[in-house]
Amino acid sequence: MSATLQAIRGPVLNPLPAAGVGWLPDGVLVGDDRGRIVAVGAWDEVAARLNLAAAGVPRSAGLILPPLLDAHIHIPQHPIRGRFADDVGADPPGGRLLASLERNVFPAEGRCEGPAHARHVVAAFATDTLANGVVGGAAYMTVHARATRIALEQLADTWSVGLVLMNGRCPDYLRTDEPALAADVAALARDHGRRLIVTDRFAVSVDTPLRTLGVALAKRHGLRMQTHLDEQRAEKTLIEDVLYPDAGSYTGVYARDGLLDCEPILAHCIHVRTEEIDMIAATGSAIAHCPVSNTLLGSGVMPLDAIRAAGIPHALCTDVGASPTTSLFCEMAQFLKVHAGRSVAATPEEAVRLVTTAPARILGLDDRLGTFAPGMEYSFIEVAHDSATTPPTARAAILSLLRMTEAELDAWRRADDPQTLAVRTLRDSGLDWGLGLQALDADVRATAVRLEHRVRRVTRQGRVVFTAPESSPR
Numbered sequence: 404m405s406a407t408l409q410a411i412r413g414p415v416l417n418p419l420p421a422a423g424v425g426w427l428p429d430g431v432l433v434g435d436d437r438g439r440i441v442a443v444g445a446w447d448e449v450a451a452r453l454n455l456a457a458a459g460v461p462r463s464a465g466l467i468l469p470p471l472l473d474a475h476i477h478i479p480q481h482p483i484r485g486r487f488a489d490d491v492g493a494d495p496p497g498g499r500l501l502a503s504l505e506r507n508v509f510p511a512e513g514r515c516e517g518p519a520h521a522r523h524v525v526a527a528f529a530t531d532t533l534a535n536g537v538v539g540g541a542a543y544m545t546v547h548a549r550a551t552r553i554a555l556e557q558l559a560d561t562w563s564v565g566l567v568l569m570n571g572r573c574p575d576y577l578r579t580d581e582p583a584l585a586a587d588v589a590a591l592a593r594d595h596g597r598r599l600i601v602t603d604r605f606a607v608s609v610d611t612p613l614r615t616l617g618v619a620l621a622k623r624h625g626l627r628m629q630t631h632l633d634e635q636r637a638e639k640t641l642i643e644d645v646l647y648p649d650a651g652s653y654t655g656v657y658a659r660d661g662l663l664d665c666e667p668i669l670a671h672c673i674h675v676r677t678e679e680i681d682m683i684a685a686t687g688s689a690i691a692h693c694p695v696s697n698t699l700l701g702s703g704v705m706p707l708d709a710i711r712a713a714g715i716p717h718a719l720c721t722d723v724g725a726s727p728t729t730s731l732f733c734e735m736a737q738f739l740k741v742h743a744g745r746s747v748a749a750t751p752e753e754a755v756r757l758v759t760t761a762p763a764r765i766l767g768l769d770d771r772l773g774t775f776a777p778g779m780e781y782s783f784i785e786v787a788h789d790s791a792t793t794p795p796t797a798r799a800a801i802l803s804l805l806r807m808t809e810a811e812l813d814a815w816r817r818a819d820d821p822q823t824l825a826v827r828t829l830r831d832s833g834l835d836w837g838l839g840l841q842a843l844d845a846d847v848r849a850t851a852v853r854l855e856h857r858v859r860r861v862t863r864q865g866r867v868v869f870t871a872p873e874s875s876p877r
């Protein structure tokens with residue numbers, strides 16, 4: 404092998420941008436000295452073509468796949484991940500989402516006003532996401548410009564970060580400094596460009612004057628936006644019947660105020676009516692689909708087939724802290740479970756595309772990341788899998804990655820299973836705290852433990868940036 408090349412040999416999963424996942428049971432990935440891929444393919448073919456000697460090419464520590472991307476995650480909630488809804492009671496007024504924000508989330512976000520604490524939180528977030536193979540995405544920080552700057556400076560340039568807008572139904576210590584907002588956005592945009600995302604918390608917490616100011620600033624500086632939409636029924640009722648009775652719908656609020664014109668990433672989109680889906684599809688919007696969060700908060704299930712039919716770009720995202728883990732493998736497993744028997748599109752192959760190629764496209768990183776092809780970054784993760792032998796197909800390899808068997812997946816399609824019944828209620832009406840939600844909660848948390856920290860090594864542009872401790876599962 405030429406001195407300017409580097410390579411790794413092993414089983415390669417290659418999610419493809421248009422459709423499907425390539426599978427190379429004995430594959431090789433070859434990079435140049437600039438950290439770019441020069442070849443990916445079957446070992447026999449590439450080794451002969453590039454004159455690679457087997458002895459000179461290291462074997463991988465597991466399945467090789469592109470690094471993962473998370474297009475919806477909350478940095479200041481990382482310290483309380485999985486404890487998002489603690490102590491809110493069985494059926495709080497206004498639903499579990501609004502009660503959790505007040506009880507647990509806002510205090511955690513308020514603590515990030517202090518720069519030392521913010522630095523500590525961002526550092527722990529960076530370490531933990533990398534350990535789960537996640538190298539970039541779109542994150543919410545807080546209402547604090549200083550904390551947002553710390554996150555933009557400390558995180559890799561593949562992370563976009565949101566300065567959060569919020570001026571209603573929130574504590575006084577967590578309100579946007581509105582007189583300073585234009586200058587704060589200008590300064591952050593000057594230093595970090597489109598990595599800054601103008602972030603409307605959600606329509607409950609942001610009034611129209613602040614939202615339209617955010618839209619104007621986004622347009623002035625060429626930035627995109629992000630927000631939450633149609634997550635819980637109680638929240639939708641509050642917005643459509645009480646706060647914005649003239650907007651026509653929850654989505655109508657964002658359309659009317661111009662947010663949908665700013666290429667937003669819209670998290671959740673569960674309780675969307677047909678006309679709302681049409682409004683989203685008519686703009687440059689993308690959807691962050693968060694099955695773990697949507698299950699644990701009893702929110703519901705995103706209508707996957709309708710979103711796909713409308714051609715709306717979407718990706719699987721963790722929404723940490725509502726999820727107990729930054730592992731997108733946990734999200735892939737929950738995606739397969741909540742859509743099992745309902746959507747033929749919810750396949751293991753599609754799940755892996757929704758954490759690689761799909762978010763890369765949404766985040767504008769698809770010229771660097773998401774799939775293996777010549778010219779892309781020589782960046783990859785190596786992940787432990789449960790098969791004693793090399794899996795025969797991409798589907799088998801992905802299920803092995805998720806530590807899931809075909810029989811277990813099949814159980815989620817059976818109508819008589821208590822967990823399946825709970826998922827059906829979740830899908831039809833959302834779930835309040837009770838036996839059904841407790842069963843789903845226990846399953847998600849066990850899955851999170853099983854799938855966390857399965858990544859053995861992360862390589863970015865030819866440089867190893869994470870190696871699992873020897874004591875981790877292999």
Ligand SMILES: [Zn+2]
Pocket residue numbers: 475476477631670722
């Ligand atoms: Zn969120």
